[in-house]
Amino acid sequence: MTSIKDVAMLAGVAVGTVSRVINNSGAVKPITRRKVEEAIQELNYFPNEVARNFKMQKSKMVALLLPSIWNPFFSELAYYIEDELDQEGFKLMLCNSGGKPEKELYYLDMLRQNKVAGIVGITYNDIESSVSNDIPIVSIDRHFNKKITCVTSDNYEGGRLALRELVKAGSQKPAFMGSITSVFSETMNRRKGFIDEAEVLGIDYVIYEKADPIVDDQAYFDEFFGTYPDIDGVFAITDMLAANYIDRATKQGISVPEDVKVIGYDGIQDSPYFHPILSTIRQPVEEMARMSIRLLYSKMEGVSLEQQVYRIPVMFKQGETT
């Protein structure tokens, strides 16, 4: 295995000079730099990143902590996050928490030990107190009480937009359909936007929510169909809930979009071959991913940020369900 000493010997310089060339630190004469670079090339020498990290006491590794990569929204997010990191030579470490608080804590400990350069986290549990102050962190979708930077889609405007689109499609009594988490989540603003816009337009509306997670789907929908037989529009808090509703409504003899217009939230479908193609509020996944990483870089460099929450505009995507 080629060592830094071999490079120094071939280039006819000191080891410290080779080190300065590799790390781009300190002054090196152009002619000396060229000699070192040629020696590196000739010997096919790869500087050892592990050793370098040791000296610099940090790694070029960023951790992505999320419930599960096996979820189309998260895997699209991970794709763009890795792409953005790679442009600056950072690597992505993937951590699936399964949404379990104890697994999230375990990972946060592990990440502290491994001195990652930063963390991008999508957590839905109350783990505030365990978040270390020494590691820069950016959260997606989720507020922490500590001053942690958060990037989300503009959930409030998304809720307003969904209500307007339902009304535009002919709905006169739309319902908001969701679940309530114990900890505040940015996604709650979807309901708030829906309500505010309905009030502004003077539209009669329904709010239907149960505690999260919904364990018994059947009971959840039975109660909805039984209590609100007269609704003619549904804004579901996620695409998966919208698709679930449509499946059950169809079995009840309710036609979508003829009887009930349906709008979801996320925009996870990327294939035109599977139906129903949902009308939905599309999360700006790529922009959210790239923004998170750029904010993380700012925090690594100690730049103080102007805002705590960064909201990225959303768009309505017309499908077959409105």
Add this chain to the structure above:
Amino acid sequence: MTSIKDVAMLAGVAVGTVSRVINNSGAVKPITRRKVEEAIQELNYFPNEVARNFKMQKSKMVALLLPSIWNPFFSELAYYIEDELDQEGFKLMLCNSGGKPEKELYYLDMLRQNKVAGIVGITYNDIESSVSNDIPIVSIDRHFNKKITCVTSDNYEGGRLALRELVKAGSQKPAFMGSITSVFSETMNRRKGFIDEAEVLGIDYVIYEKADPIVDDQAYFDEFFGTYPDIDGVFAITDMLAANYIDRATKQGISVPEDVKVIGYDGIQDSPYFHPILSTIRQPVEEMARMSIRLLYSKMEGVSLEQQVYRIPVMFKQGETT
């Protein structure tokens, strides 16, 4: 920042003793071990993994090199790979190559510099010559010429099974539909199994293939519909191709499964709410993921493996298209 010296001082032992406790190396008296562990807890000391890696000259990081995490088959695979790695305290580094050879080479170089403990690779390009001999590697779906361990689903049996299921559903003239890559791929065995089983059963069949990647979908399907108006069964090499075929067939007035029975390969659908629900040969994703990592561990430990290719049994999953 707490150091190992602080721990040694509080426990009243030498630094070397603390190190032996942390690394579980060498004999330490139980009472001494307890003192050290109490000191570690009291001081909230985290041994520095970066420093430890430096001494051991290796990291507990495994890289997953794949075309794109933004693909349901790969993201499910990544989920189980990370889960299996975590059980032994290994971390997963995610590398999206975009399927581009130059990006794959770039990552292989990067991984060599970073001294990862191993690589799990899903590559479809001819990068054999660049694969380093020093890093243990396990490939999924893909043979390398060099003796690299490969884990795949049993593509050959999958092809046979698909043919049998099409015939069982009533097809008398089934077609295999796919694309041909320039490099040998394990997925080619799907066609071989299909042909062999058709020969055994004395069934008339059609093979329809074009060079990979298929750039012009429209031309691909126009030629198929024009050339083979009489086929009544399709085994598509992937679920996405099956779904694409069904969409276009429907627009031509062909009913699935009444006129043509269709079977895909992968089993990527995990939601019962989107249609058509494909009849498909389901890849044993979880088993493939866990097997890859267990084989990687064996290679890290220098155990010589009995086989070069490990084929995991597949299953037929009944959907709405046969």
